[in-house]
Amino acid sequence: MNQLERTISSVEVAKQVGKRHADLMKDIRTYIGYLAEGKVPPGDFFIEATYLDSNNQERPSFDCTKQGCEMIGNKMIGKKGVQFTAFYVQQFNKMESHIKAYPMDSYMIEDPAARAQKWIEEYQEKQQAYAIIEEQRPKVIFANAVEVAEDSVNVKVLATTLKKHGIDIGQNRLFRWLREHGYLSSKNGTTRNLPNQRALDRGLFELQLNSYYDSKSNSHRNRYTTMVTGKGQIYFVNLFLKNKDVHEADTTDVVQESFF
DSSP: OBBBTEEEEEHHHHHHTTOHHHHHHHHHHHHHHHHTTTTTTGGGTTEEEEEEEETSSSEEEEEEOHHHHHHHTTTTOHHHHHHHHHHHHHHHHHHHHHHHSOOOOOOOOOOOHHHHHHHHHHHHHHHHHHHHHHHHHHEEEEETTTOOOOOOHHHHHHHHHHHHTTTTOHHHHHHHHHTHHHHHHHHOSSTTTSBBBHHHTTTEEEEEEEEEEETTTEEEEEEEEEEOOOHHHHHHHHHHHHHHHHHHHHGGEEEEEEEO
């Protein structure tokens, strides 16, 4: 189960329906062809992905959305069809419970009404953050120096903003600083430079899903890009500028400002 995107891997689906994964992949590709002919977005049903087989080799697969699982289930009859329907309904109900226990950012919510309510809450939180900055900045550091975009930006853009205002730091040094101070993961692998959970909970970062074509595996793959939210831009610009006079923009000395 993919908790972030609310999907079930075709590998798991194949086990549940008692079918070889290769055969299920063939069926899904057929469904995708039919959807494309009908000008229905296949990505609403099936998302290209990969998995590691028993030999630790990367193989193509699909992440099946709830609609995709329903499409597969509708093609089945008898006991297997009933059992698979029960399986995916239970799995997606668990997903809904998880989402309620761990609220998502507004852009990740499918229901329009719930998404709008979450957006209002995020907007109010952002406005509160602005108010706190206005009250606490001792030298009116931020208001006259930096414009903060409503949209999220990547770390390179944040580094450029800092540099424009006298902070001698580039993209690579900023990534290193964020890792050393616990904001981003320092582990090697696919999670490197992704936000740690506390940084996400604070609303400083969000994840942007990107799809790209991997010529080695001849398949499309997904990866995440770390984006700094408007709230995060306010936080980090204030953090660095507040220490500028004392430390002459030496980013190694901003240790005491880490929230960890």
